[in-house]
Amino acid sequence: MDYILSLIIFFPLVAGILGFLVSQNSIRIYGISVAFIEFMLTIILWIGFNGNTDGFQFVEHVTVISHFGMNYHLGVDGISLFLVILSTFMTMIALIGLNIKKDVKNLIISVLLLEMTMVGVFLSLDVILFYLFWEFSLIPMLYIIGAWGSDKRIYAAIKFFLYTFAGSILMLVGILYMGYLYHATAGVWSFSIPDWQLLILPFNTQLWLFGAFFLAFAIKVPMFPFHTWLPYAHGQAPTIGSVILASVLLKMGTYGMVRFLLPLFPDATIYFVIPIAIIAVIMVIYAAMIAYAQEDMKQVIAYSSISHMGIIILGIFAINAEGVTGSIFFMISHGIVSGALFMLVGCIYDRRHTKKISEFGGLAISMPTFATIYGVMLMASVGLPLTIGFVGEFLSLIGFYKVSWILTLLAGTGIILGAIYMLSLYKRSFFGEITNEKNRNLKDLNGRELAALIPLVVLVLVLGIYPKPLLEPIDFSVKKMIVLMEKKAVTQEAKEFIVKVNSIEGGL
């Protein structure tokens, strides 16, 4: 168990490279098997994980560049554990649901590489290593979108790549500056997150560093007004690309916020809570409205992702255990739900080669199972209690309520607007008579698609009813982090803020 994290990171890489040897007709099953083994490895990790231990577990530490303080440093805690599992799980599901014949070998190898980078991002404790995986994740995604997407795929792929790259490159400067500050304070070079967490920075420095890191994460999330790459990427990407993009890649941004912004720059974070929350609220409402106006099924879900990410950000910037835990849980639930929705759209796209809502109507007649699963996911997406979507949304909002009730109220309109666009989408494509004869004889979901979707449906319900196994470890780590933040905060206001938002009583 000592090296399980390395194993988890590098297994897909090795399997991907070896995948070149596997012949085209067997590669799909190969990919699924690898993803399954990888998923099992993360499950083993979960089993071995001790939910009540401080700090990081399964830590590995090897010095790589000593002059520079760069280490191969891995570890996992409650915050990252489930994101790792989500990554491997969704990769597996996406591969099961894969329905592309063209150059499928390259595709599967890219997906496996992508899996490595995703897992790597969540498991890295060394910031340089984190950055390495963070940037590298762009390359396979570029290829996936650009090579297997629809008409404007190249534009979309380049936009995705450049936008996120441009954002993160500034983070690199921030990372380096942070490393410099650590060196100046501690006298040794270190880029390790646990080390950095102990570093107390003056307020002004925090502000600048916060900005550098925040921009990268904001673009990745993507926050308004940096979101415009996402609709293109989703709209053009193949199903598997959208699934992974929505379910995991976007979470890298919010994960970064939890992992870096909060514990490293507590004062700056608190200083920026309200402005960021305002942006998040704009994002929630604005994206929901745009989602309503869309004509393409996939774009609706893409914009709904933006809207939901707004609530996740709100939860994170609540700086209390409820909000942060909720937002992490919401990351997972959104990963599952939006992944499933994209897959569902993929199913219909495979049949009709269009995603235009106006082309559909009455699908519930010809494809009842499809409609049912879609309905379940839709309800999870609008946050119906007892589905996975509710828990995170509820906790995020309840957390932020303590910070500002009015913003929470405004963000809460997201649940109304969410219902509006989702239901109208559902109505327009599934209800009514069959208006387009092409939809008359569509086949309902086949075995492969069901195999991919049923586990998601089960998870949506099971985790909606019993989220405790996830919430508990997350909550434990989050609480530790908030204690740390309070200890580290240099300004009195920040300290008071943290105490205030974490205590019951008072406040409208």
Next chain:
Amino acid sequence: MEQYLYIALFAPLVGSLVAALFAQSSKNIFTGIFTSTLIFISFVSSIILLYYVNANTIVNVEMMDWISAGNLSISFGFVVDQVSVIMMVTVTLVSTVVHVYSIGYMEHDESFNRFFSYLSAFVFSMMILVMSDNFLGLFIGWEGVGLCSWLLIGFWYKKTSASWAANEAFIMNRIADLGMLMGIFLIYWNIGSLQYDIVFASIVNLDIKIVSWIGIFLFIGAMGKSAQFPLHTWLADAMEGPTPVSALIHAATMVTAGVYLIVRAGEIYTLIPNVGMFIASLGAFVAVFAASMALVNRDLKRIIAYSTLSQLGYMFVAAGLGAYWIALFHLMTHAFFKSLLFLGAGNVMHAMNNELDIKKMGGLYKAMRPTAILMGIASVALAGIYPLAGFFSKDKILEVAFNDGSYILWAALFVGAGLTAFYSFRLIMLVFFGDKVHEKFGIVPHEAKPFVIYALTPLALLAIVAGFFEHSFYEFTTQLLADYKFTLDHSVVINLIFATSAIALSGIIFAVYKYIRGGFSEKIENWRIYKLLLNQYYIPKLYEVCIIKPFATLSRFAWLNIDNKIVDASVDMIAKTICSSGEKAREMQSGNLSSMLRWMVVGIIVLLVLAIFYRPMV
């Protein structure tokens, strides 16, 4: 005892899931019977629990943890106390009837199995709603019934209007749910728990301002579910669903959830009489407002729906004024006679081949005598004529209003009572008596199957006798709920009763008198007031013009103009600027050696100029 609780709670779920297994297969009578049986089992368990609770043992169980994060810890906890058990009994009783009725009603529908699955799921959600021991559990049920209502209104999803109505209902409810969530947040951050008992125990310590806000937010939640103005439009549209659904959800149970919430949170509302007064005023307003729309409507089900709306207004008056047990009592009696009315209407619809325009009916009494009698009973009960159930409960509400000194409210309710009587009998008269207009359309009415009629008899019975349990009901519920003190003289009460009965009777008589002679002339249809009422005060239109359309326009604008032309274009513009500056800079690369050499000299000269004139500050 816990097992009864679990049986009562989960029997409908089991039924629903089993029916769901057959959802895509063709009609199977088994699902109907099976689910009905399970609901009946649930009903029996509820009765047993009622017995236990009557013996003063409140059942409270914690099933398992649900959400815990930070200080928040919520579990699936259920409580069976005086209030919830009443609700349970009412819900399961009506549900049982509706289930059995539906076996007949839906027999020709291809999605028979699916229907029962949804219907039982609804019962399950409703049970969670009433049995939960914390606000979030209530919220689960709250949203659950919303979902089932969405499914059931839109049950005939091929009809665009049905799915539109379903969405409208869901979205309107969501608006209210947000208010409720805000209330829940507020409770949590002030008390630290959402458990009823803890909340009610510590609510008194809170600042009255905060309590008021909690009350307001929770009431916003209730407004949506109970379709109070201005969130009322969905209820009439919800009549697109199958009639048993209207009977169960949109008359007897779900719409009363709002009243239940106010009653349940009575301990909060007693602290804030101002908010209570507001609730009562709104209720009184809706009572008249909805009744007035019912006066002219020609749609059989919509009339009943407006009537429901109006009756909900009555309940809110009671609840708002602190007479919780009365509100609950009216809720219960209303459930009986209103679902009876709806189910009767369902029979009529079937007989009329799903025709809903009452002007096209008439003279059905002969063909469908049992139904006519049942609906007659229900209408009399609704009108509040002694000795039927409606009399007791509705009269009490008027009494409360008078007692409270809110004479305006009383007057409104008084008028409402008259209107209620009138439209009820307008409906009866137009449907069952008068000319057989339907013959013009070639419709041959037929009575429903006997077992359907038999299924309705328990409701009819209860609609007649329920009122006599008033005292025991009072005794029972006030063990938990705050008592309401009447300060009126006995004589005043008697006078009030007479006045109310008089207006109800005169309403009935007027309707009978008028419609037996062929009704009003066509001219009134040109009256402005008639049009206003027929168009529901133009409120749906107003929503359409002021909210739905602008929202759609704004959304498109945001997408096409803001998102594409500003946000996205500005990003692209950065890229384009860089590229075009690249093209510009490229001109420097003319490839001509002379100009290349000149560039070098230019470089030197610029640097020399800088060398002479530029002295940086050190």
Next chain:
Amino acid sequence: MFEVIAFYIFSILTIIMFGIVVFSKNSLYAMSALAGGMIFISGFFFLLGAEFLGVVQIVVYSGAVMALYAFGMMFFDTTRDVKENIHYKKILYSLSIISAVLIVIIMSAPIYSANIESLYPSAIEGVGNTQIIGLVLFTKYLIPFELAAVMLLVSMISGILLVSKRMDMNLTEKDHYEEKGEII
């Protein structure tokens, strides 16, 4: 006094000569003027007591370089004047004037410093300039000297190679040779 007069005369002459080189349309004039200018420059060298350099200047420039240029001109058939379309004359002349002014301004700064200690004294009693240069050249600057020899070798090789017949046959552009993979 002689020095002053000589300096100014040489200066003016050199400037005129080089001016002709730069501005003359006829390349023959330009070349002759260049040769003249070179010789006047050697005059400065003599004036400054660097006799060796003066001689080298005359030998190398007027002898070698000019001969090369003359051959070149014959080869290029420069009786046909190259049409010189000079673009952006304004820019050109303003650049020229600015550069001249700037450099002159800078150079009129008090660059000379009396405190400079000479490392390799140029005047030793009774020793000629050539001898001293020889001394320094073959001790201190032996390596640059040898490298200069290499450089000259390089330029010789280059010169020979570039004008040799081998460069006339363009192997790279002729498919024929490539396909056969043969090298001539």
Next chain:
Amino acid sequence: MLEPISIDFAALNITTLLPMIITIVGALVIICIDLMTKELSRSFYTVLTMLFILLSLGTVFGFNGYSRGFFDVVLVDGIALIAQIIILVTSFLFIPLALGKRRFQEFAMAEFYALFLFMIAGFQFMVSSDNFILIFIGLETASLSLYTMIAMHNRAKAHEAAIKYFAMGALAAGFYVMSALIFYALTGSIEIHQIAQTLQARSFEPLVAILAGTVFMIGALGFKLSMVPFHTWTPDVYEGSSSALAGYMSIVPKIAGFVVAIRLFEMLIDSGVVWLENILYICVVLTMTFGNIVALVQEDVKRMLAFSSIAHAGFVLSAVLIGTTEANAGLFLYWILFMFANLGAFTMLWATRHRKNLWDNRYQHPFTKFSGMIKIMPAYAVVMGIFMFALAGMPPFSVFWGKLYLMSTAVNNGFVILAIIMALNSAIAIYYYMKLVVYMFLKEPISTDKDAYSSNISIALKVIIGFSVVITTISIVMIEPLLEIILNYITLSGF
């Protein structure tokens, strides 16, 4: 009378000359062999050249530290050693490109190899001296060889490139000597360390003259380093010369230029010439940005790489500006890592060299040529993709680490804004590198003729490509030892 001079032979420290002597001797040997027999194959000359380079490299490794030789004209200090190592290693790796499958005229001539070795010697002298004369002669030796070698490619474009390079080089030589003159007039010395002392002694007066000298030196070195606006030759010369030579030119002349720049400019900056610091700052930013934005709009891969090499040079020049030991280490580290990526990229272009411009009248390697390469030659596409991402500074490939180190140096020394500008420039840069990747991976192929793409590939090229791929990919493990060595050398020489 002139005293007879007695010279202690040991004091000459003749070993300092050994590496250069070997290369020069090698060149002479090749010429002699060529005189004797004409029948020899290019492979013989190539390998022989490689051997001489190896020998020279071996002697370079013999030094460790600061030594002067030959009346202090030759200075073998740490940076000279690293620079020599880089020059020799790069030469060693680039000369086998002569062994492509297709035959090119220049490689058939023994003179090419001789000139190649002479050029190496020239650069070696240039980096291992602080005497303006020796630097100048070294520079000219190398440049003249280079001009000839470019022209030997013997196509119209090659000739054009050589003439352009030559003419501009002559102007740059003028700038160089002018600068030397000014410094000489100011200090009476042409050795950098003495210039430094004398300038200190006269407390940098008159500053304007010193600055003028610096300006001309910026012009001269800027030409070598292709600093804006002295860069205009770069794309044309790269395009005109063979890919092999173009790749070589993007590495070696520049490292030699950097060494001189370090010697002179850092001396001045350290002495508190803030002017130069600011001017260099501007130049660095300008060069980076210009290179990047123009590379953005290129249609030809080689020209794109040329502009990108301008940008890279600008990036690295920031190390001279920062001027700390760390920064200099960063400079060399970056250049070594850049060398491998660049070697790979240009070798790939070289491998696709076709006798005619098949895809475009104007360009040999237009982007469209690489369309859909992943479908025709997947391995080729992946490898080229790796090189592109490496050059773009994508982790975990080689140049990223150099970039990281340099940016971190900038941050550590208070040049945060510079670091941000560098970061933004990387963001621009990624676009044009990615453009090639986009063409290779995302577009449909325009021709499925494999041979058209592998016309020049041979074992030698494959080995070189494989080698650079491995180094580029696993560079993360090389950083530690490399830095160790570089820092060791640099601290020895006191920069």
Next chain:
Amino acid sequence: MITLTHYLVLSVILFSIGLVGVMRRKNLLMLFFSTEILLNSVNIGFVAVSHYYGDLSGQLFAFFIIAVAASEIAVGLGLLVLWYKKTGSINLDSLQMMKG
């Protein structure tokens, strides 16, 4: 009295003339003449400085510059011959194949 400054000014004037030539000349051969002027002008400066400081380095530098100038001519002419044989022109404007 002629001072060092006189010589230096003369030197830079000649240098400027050289620059003008470099920028102006379209005949490649004449362009090479101009580069000779550049080097020669600097030579005057070197010798003058050498004279006034009594230091030999300047003279040696001038000596090497002459050597460099000579070898540059050889290579330059070689290139020019090559070009001329190819295109029949020594006009600088004929070098326009590559740009952009």
